[in-house]
Amino acid sequence: MTRQEQNADVSRAFEGLADEDPSVRLRAALGVGTTPDPRYVGKLVERCAVEPEFHVRDMLTWALTRHPAALTVPRLLGELRSGRAQARSQALHTLSKIGDRGAWPSITRELLTDADDEVARSAWRTAVVLVPEEEKPALAAVLSTQLGRGRRETQLSLSRALVALGEVIEPALRAAMTAPDPGVRTHAGATERLLRDPEAGFEFAIEEAKRVVALGAGGQEG
Template identity: 60%
Template sequence: MVVVNTTNHGGPNAHLVDVLAAADPSSRLRAALSAGTRADPHLTDALVDRCAVEPDFFVRDMLTWALCRLPAEVTVPRLVRELGSDTAQARSQSLHSLSKIGDRQAWPGVSALFHDEHDDVARSAWRAAVALVPPGEEAALASDLATQLGRGDRHVQLSLSRALVELGDVVLPVLDAAGTSLDPRVRAHAEATTQLYHDPDSGFTVSLEMATRVAVAGPDT
């Protein structure tokens, strides 16, 4: 077991921690790369804290890579604590990192955010769920995720559909049941997800639009 005081930002890492907050995104990217190359567990807090506020996608991705280079017994508990943050980006990025690390000890914290009020957090939770779901709980996960059918815009709905499809054939009975919902948005989303399951190369947007027209107008219209 690795025991590290991750709150120590001094010593040889002090300059690197400062550069992680530099004004220039290229400098921050290089600092994140350097942090991952060093793989020093003392940088855990600095990397997690930066994930919560980093505006640049590529820098955030490098921060996640750097966290994945550290011992899971250090990073996972710290990232799980971050799931309780009041900042949506902190929760979302922690979920993303946890999905990449792949340690199922994070499952309880991840599953608590499927219904988060912020779409970006919920989408990250759905993606992480597919990576971390305990064996044998796929059907229960499919039922839980299906309660979010019809939520959000096309991008949100596509994220949910992809997560459901990745669960395999356990999702089909759940989608069949959702297809009888009184809510036309839920019915349309379920139909488009079923189409995506059977034909991954199908255009989700077109399928969703067609299913929405049918769901709203009625099959006999």
Template identity: 60%
Template sequence: MTHTRHHGAQSLRTRLQAPDPSARLQAALSAGTYPRPEYVEVLVERCAVEPDFYVRDMLTWALTRHGAPATVDRVLRELTSQIPQARSQSLHTLSKFGDPRTWPAITTALLQDDDAEVARAAWRAAVAVVPPDGVAELAEVLATQFDRGDHDVQRSLSRALVALGDPASAVVERAKAHPDTGVRRHAMATERLIENPDEGFEAAVHEANRVLALLGSPEVRE
């Protein structure tokens, strides 16, 4: 039996290393369609190095098809990996499980990770698993990330704060008085999204720039 499990895991590992992304996608699909405990380690390992977005997403789906307790335990260990993609993909996977153990594992260090993709994944995962009594604390940490990164990163942060609802309003209001113009701009745009969730981020930024200009602050590039 042990030999059979090893053979199954090795076969999957080989197929997930195929040069053709479509072949790797099919291998991940098969692993999720016919889940086996020995596949978990192989799938987690591949998440850290898989270059194709669609294959990574299929790897996450395949992991969610395996038993939650053992799989979540293994994925949680990736949060301390030195490989940024391992951290970001594990956060993405954990957000799909919604396991309560994920919340205490999403540290401030992950929410403020130097790698933007890790931080974005941490924001999304945290919003998905935060308990009611942790929302205010999460909003405070997210507020430290205002004006971080490019347009996509800032949009992700705004979406995370919008998803937190009313508890985020206080930190957004406070950030509007920040001495840094970029922080004020981002906070104003986020406030508009909280008030009008259907408004696009680009439109919210444009309006924030308009208000800043009227207030005499230098307009910043959108």
């Protein structure tokens, strides 16, 4: 293939990634991942920040994983400082799929406690993938500050991340179980149950933890 033909292919791919039809964007992302080219990396990262369709974003991430980490990771790390929540969230998600542990220092406390739930959830999942063994207790301590946050989907994401760290989370959970906020105590108790019995299911663990917290409050009032 001549240089001119290659350039034409790249131009067509760029047009496809920006097409109004999501099925066209999906095919374009698939094509870019099937035939990687360094020229695609910047456009893929840019598109991740604005793509409205989940399944297309997933294909964009896959396409990025098909390119060398030396090209993709620096661009993704730059997105972590973006003012656009989707840019931060999708960059984190893609970093978790690439799995380059050199990105770990960029998973900051600020991202782990991001005000946007989707960004925070992506940061939790990514942190668990990239964290060095010796950093796990410190990560558990930061994640435990988010116990009781958000709706069930967010709480489930946090519990899964904590449980994935293993027994190092136990001191943080014990501390959280004495928190003034009953929501924090309930979430900590449910996470502790899932650590002991991963098959218990989150809803069951939450309801059981609620009963424990209610009994404890009743005992204190009595």
